[in-house]
Amino acid sequence: xxxxxxxxxxxxxxxxxxxxxxxxxxxxxxxxxxxxxxxxxxxxxxxxxxxxxxxxxxxxxxxxxxxxxxxxxxxxxxxxxxxxxxxxxxxxxxxxxxxxxxxxxxxxxxxxxxxxxxxxxxxxxxxxxxxxxxxxxxxxxxxxxxxxxxxxxxxxxxxxxxxxxxxxxxxxxxxxxxxxxxxxxxxxxxxxxxxxxxxxxxxxxxxxxxxxxxxxxxxxxxxxxxxxxxxxxxxxxxxxxxxxxxxxxxxxxxxxxxxxxxxxxxxxxxxxxxx
Amino acid sequence: xxxxxxxxxxxxxxxxxxxxxxxxxxxxxxxxxxxxxxxxxxxxxxxxxxxxxxxxxxxxxxxxxxxxxxxxxxxxxxxxxxxxxxxxxxxxxxxxxxxxxxxxxxxxxxxxxxxxxxxxxxxxxxxxxxxxxxxxxxxxxxxxxxxxxxxxxxxxxxxxxxxxxxxxxxxxxxxxxxxxxxxxxxxxxxxxxxxxxxxxxxxxxxxxxxxxxxxxxxxxxxxxxxxxxxxxxxxxxxxxxxxxxxxxxxxxxxxxxxxxxxxxxxxxxxxxxxxxxxxxxxxxxxxxxxxxxxxxxxxxxxxxxxxxxxxxxxxxxxxxxxxxxxxxxxxxxxxxxxxxxxxxxxxxxxxxxxxxxxxxxxxxxxxxxxxxxxxxxxxxxxxxxxxxxxxxxxxxxxxxxxxxxxxxxxxxxxxxxxxxxxxxxxxxxxxxxxxxxxxxxxx
Numbered sequence: 133x134x135x136x137x138x139x140x141x142x143x144x145x146x147x148x149x150x151x152x153x154x155x156x157x158x159x160x161x162x163x164x165x166x167x168x169x170x171x172x173x174x175x176x177x178x179x180x181x182x183x184x185x186x187x188x189x190x191x192x193x194x195x196x197x198x199x200x201x202x203x204x205x206x207x208x209x210x211x212x213x214x215x216x217x218x219x220x221x222x223x224x225x226x227x228x229x230x231x232x233x234x235x236x237x238x239x240x241x242x243x244x245x246x247x248x249x250x251x252x253x254x255x256x257x258x259x260x261x262x263x264x265x266x267x268x269x270x271x272x273x274x275x276x277x278x279x280x281x282x283x284x285x286x287x288x289x290x291x292x293x294x295x296x297x298x299x300x301x302x303x304x305x306x307x308x309x310x311x312x313x314x315x316x317x318x319x320x321x322x323x324x325x326x327x328x329x330x331x332x333x334x335x336x337x338x339x340x341x342x343x344x345x346x347x348x349x350x351x352x353x354x355x356x357x358x359x360x361x362x363x364x365x366x367x368x369x370x371x372x373x374x375x376x377x378x379x380x381x382x383x384x385x386x387x388x389x390x391x392x393x394x395x396x397x398x399x400x401x402x403x404x405x406x407x
Numbered sequence: 408x409x410x411x412x413x414x415x416x417x418x419x420x421x422x423x424x425x426x427x428x429x430x431x432x433x434x435x436x437x438x439x440x441x442x443x444x445x446x447x448x449x450x451x452x453x454x455x456x457x458x459x460x461x462x463x464x465x466x467x468x469x470x471x472x473x474x475x476x477x478x479x480x481x482x483x484x485x486x487x488x489x490x491x492x493x494x495x496x497x498x499x500x501x502x503x504x505x506x507x508x509x510x511x512x513x514x515x516x517x518x519x520x521x522x523x524x525x526x527x528x529x530x531x532x533x534x535x536x537x538x539x540x541x542x543x544x545x546x547x548x549x550x551x552x553x554x555x556x557x558x559x560x561x562x563x564x565x566x567x568x569x570x571x572x573x574x575x576x577x578x579x580x581x582x583x584x585x586x587x588x589x590x591x592x593x594x595x596x597x598x599x600x601x602x603x604x605x606x607x608x609x610x611x612x613x614x615x616x617x618x619x620x621x622x623x624x625x626x627x628x629x630x631x632x633x634x635x636x637x638x639x640x641x642x643x644x645x646x647x648x649x650x651x652x653x654x655x656x657x658x659x660x661x662x663x664x665x666x667x668x669x670x671x672x673x674x675x676x677x678x679x680x681x682x683x684x685x686x687x688x689x690x691x692x693x694x695x696x697x698x699x700x701x702x703x704x705x706x707x708x709x710x711x712x713x714x715x716x717x718x719x720x721x722x723x724x725x726x727x728x729x730x731x732x733x734x735x736x737x738x739x740x741x742x743x744x745x746x747x748x749x750x751x752x753x754x755x756x757x758x759x760x761x762x763x764x765x766x767x768x769x770x771x772x773x774x775x776x777x778x779x780x781x782x783x784x785x786x787x788x789x790x791x792x793x794x795x796x797x798x799x800x801x802x803x804x805x806x807x808x809x810x811x812x813x814x815x816x817x818x819x820x821x822x823x824x825x826x827x828x829x830x831x832x833x834x835x836x837x838x839x840x841x842x843x844x845x846x847x848x849x850x
Binding site for chain 1: 497498499742765766768794795826829830832836837848
């Protein structure tokens, strides 16, 4: 019994000594950190996607609090809501953040398209593109080894059974990570609510594209002529659509109906119903 | 003390099929596809246009950048197209297509007979530059750049690389046996330019007949040293280590240790260019592999399609599993036989479906075989693991990935069949992309 009391007393004294030491160290060597940084980090979506240009959410929180030149609206996944809160807390002015979503600009899954060769290297699109510009006959198209799927910080991309990525628009925050890692830049960020997108990325001449692809944009320019708002330009063999003009002015997507190869895709059915 | 035999591998050499076959000149192709990117450095600029008549040896594209190379018409005829065509390394690239008129009419003053001894070094260098001579071993680095080292580098030794350590290839072997005089003249010219006394020819000891011929041809000009047959004996840094016991450390070039290394085929090309005025329009190509009916060493015009070359060797024996440009260790698999022979094409191999069978990759078992064979003393297993996890900064800073020359010894010995070289190439690409992004961000 006596030993027991001694032990408890000894442990109590040791605990007390260390407690005092720690309390002293906590005061003496405390690192001053702006509590705002922590508050802002909590607000950020924490996908660690790097879309803001900083290595991770904490780095951006620090930068936005400490550097007055860093804008409060850089967090793309956070959209306008986060930008507004960050701007409020830091006393900065937030611009309007445009909400974006990822779109796959290729219609031909690798599993069903014409191939140049049988690829057996490591399972990564960039690694495959190192050898003769990739195994697919179309060197601009989706290689289909899922690099975007693996890199998506929000788990918004899934490959379908033929190897074409499908974007879950509910989960996609528009951070642009997939656009960055895709060696062929098949993934593109488009504004949420865009009406029409060209689902072809190939810059080959039209006749060449027709040989390897069932649904290519042949750069014929029919859509450009059909569009009454001048929203379409043909650049480098591809129809490029200014989605903002569509969203402002268009209520009848004639370009989609006129496209001979069905390479222009109507993204919102309700646009047509409006007219 | 330098010790040998601690690196490298001993793959079956497969050289007997073509080693005894004299070089044959292939008949003129009907059409040549001459890419503007055949060498290390900037691509050259076409100076002809569609419809132009060109003669053999005429300059058709110039390389104006500091490291680049000129390109010449390899047949006489009409330029029919300047367009994107299949390329053996890049997949597709810009190329000049010439339809042959069959006459093979050479540019004026070719061939000529010049007295190089009367020329200054600058004159000779400009001839080599204008003739578009590049390293004929396979990497195709412009020769005039190597022969013109910065003034502050003291060069004391010229090594002539005749190791030809890649299996199957016998092009350099035949060049030594048949063009010994050209090789000797080429070496004399390079000796004059570099002002060196010490010249060593390194030959692997599976080519003793070539060693004998070279010794007779050289006399006192150069020492011919047989080296142990092991891959990659012919890599620049390895041949320097073997012959001179000098190590080229990380980030250094051979000229930093006072050495210039030139391929034996390059020496012959230099002699042809300087003495006869013939630019680089043809090269020796070994066509071999189990699926080629009649393996041969062929003298082929640059731009001839693989299909034509293979047809000149009797065609395929059945359906090949893979067609490779270069040797089996470092060569590049082709997706079509429409790709042209370029300046760096040392061989064309066709192997069977069985030989080309796919290897399913499995996790690294840390056996350390790749570490023991790596000629650069790297840790390939770790590099492949870091590549899988995309930890690229560590691969660069702590595992010296930039020193890897992609010789393929590690992948060759790996019992887990890991694509180690592919992982390393992938990491290098990621590092290059990252560097490009950072450069763009600071601008």
